[in-house]
Amino acid sequence: MSLDIFWFLPTSGDTRYLGKSDFGRAPTNAYLREIAVTADRLGYDGLLIPTGSSCQDPWVTAASLIPVTQRIKLLVALRTSLGNPTASARQAATLDQALGGRLLLNVVPGGDATELAADGVFYSHDERYEASDEFLTIWRRLLQGEKVDFDGRHLRVKGAQNFHAPVSRPYPPLYFGGSSPAAHELAAKHVDAYLSWGEPPAAVAQKITDVKARAAKHGRDPAALRFGVRLHVIVRETSEEAWADADRLISHLTDEDIAAAQANYAKMDSVGQQRMAALHGGRREQLVVGPNLWAGVGLVRGGAGTALVGNPREVAARLQEYADVGVSSFVLSGYPHLEEAVRFAELVFPLLPGKQAVTLRDQVLTGGAFDVRASQQASAS
Numbered sequence: 001m002s003l004d005i006f007w008f009l010p011t012s013g014d015t016r017y018l019g020k021s022d023f024g025r026a027p028t029n030a031y032l033r034e035i036a037v038t039a040d041r042l043g044y045d046g047l048l049i050p051t052g053s054s055c056q057d058p059w060v061t062a063a064s065l066i067p068v069t070q071r072i073k074l075l076v077a078l079r080t081s082l083g084n085p086t087a088s089a090r091q092a093a094t095l096d097q098a099l100g101g102r103l104l105l106n107v108v109p110g111g112d113a114t115e116l117a118a119d120g121v122f123y124s125h126d127e128r129y130e131a132s133d134e135f136l137t138i139w140r141r142l143l144q145g146e147k148v149d150f151d152g153r154h155l156r157v158k159g160a161q162n163f164h165a166p167v168s169r170p171y172p173p174l175y176f177g178g179s180s181p182a183a184h185e186l187a188a189k190h191v192d193a194y195l196s197w198g199e200p201p202a203a204v205a206q207k208i209t210d211v212k213a214r215a216a217k218h219g220r221d222p223a224a225l226r227f228g229v230r231l232h233v234i235v236r237e238t239s240e241e242a243w244a245d246a247d248r249l250i251s252h253l254t255d256e257d258i259a260a261a262q263a264n265y266a267k268m269d270s271v272g273q274q275r276m277a278a279l280h281g282g283r284r285e286q287l288v289v290g291p292n293l294w295a296g297v298g299l300v301r302g303g304a305g306t307a308l309v310g311n312p313r314e315v316a317a318r319l320q321e322y323a324d325v326g327v328s329s330f331v332l333s334g335y336p337h338l339e340e341a342v343r344f345a346e347l348v349f350p351l352l353p354g355k356q357a358v359t360l361r362d363q364v365l366t367g368g369a370f371d372v373r374a375s376q377q378a379s380a381s
Contacts, residue, residue, distance in 0.1 A: 004046065008331065008337060013026055018253055032061060035341060076103065090162055134152040136174070142161065175192065176190075198232075231333075232306065242311060291318065
């Protein structure tokens with residue numbers, strides 16, 4: 001089975017080390033474009049453009065990539081707690097037209113009450129999902145060409161209509177991740193692809209089973225749903241190098257940095273964030289949470305906090321274990337994102353079904369003006 005491999009666009013900035021260091025990279029549009037063009041050229045299937053108070057606006061960022069990308073799909077964050085579904089449907093149709101049908105949407109109700117309050121949103125946890133349910137009900141109907149009257153608990157529209165259809169029919173595919181029962185219910189009812197953060201495969205399998213069962217209760221075909229995992233990756237030619245670089249990534253973190261970050265995440269009502277924190281408990285000695293699965297990123301980064309660490313064959317084997325429980329899409333990232341996109345494609349793509357190798361394995365390249373092809377060497381000998 002061919003796997004979809006997505007990369008991540010670091011719209012809040014990039015780095016070589018987590019925590020304070022001298023190697024931070026600002027999320028300039030020029031740098032983000034460089035990552036996007038590189039991922040497109042290498043053969044990644046998609047590019048996740050995130051959302052959050054520290055991120056560049058995902059819609060404006062996506063629009064800036066239209067003229068410089070050719071094939072790669074853009075998975076753009078859709079904040080259902082901000083804006084209204086009618087305007088959002090219009091934006092989605094317009095962007096999908098400009099991309100020629102390459103738009104995907106990542107539904108984000110929001111997981112940080114403090115961040116939401118700063119945006120003027122004061123929903124409780126379950127209210128966020130209720131509002132998102134209403135939003136997506138209206139949004140999907142609009143993009144299917146309906147004229148919509150809707151009077152819900154949180155949202156109301158009268159005579160709403162979208163006049164310009166997207167290229168993707170019936171609408172750009174909806175992706176979504178969440179770990180609470182309310183989140184699984186939303187996924188089962190509305191989305192095309194459910195994403196989990198990188199928990200061990202057995203835990204991901206339990207989520208998949210639950211979402212499928214809920215989808216069936218809504219009259220949907222569970223087999224039509226797709227499933228994915230959001231992970232970081234640290235892949236090197238040898239396992240020893242990979243684990244050394246994992247340690248190096250967090251080598252600038254102090255115990256105070258970790259304690260402050262964990263205290264902040266503990267205030268959130270996100271079940272997914274709670275599950276990420278429970279994997280390591282904020283302790284450096286508990287970071288290996290499964291074969292080649294390392295939770296060090298989650299010490300100070302919210303959201304996806306685990307990484308696959310190892311040599312190419314080890315990482316490919318771990319990806320296959322997720323595929324064996326029903327995962328067909330992977331949204332990956334690594335620090336710094338430009339170099340790691342190249343490294344992962346060179347080392348792991350040759351081992352994945354449906355991916356083309358991006359290295360010239362049949363040639364000898366010296367970096368000079370007189371590179372000699374291996375075939376020429378063989379014939380000369």
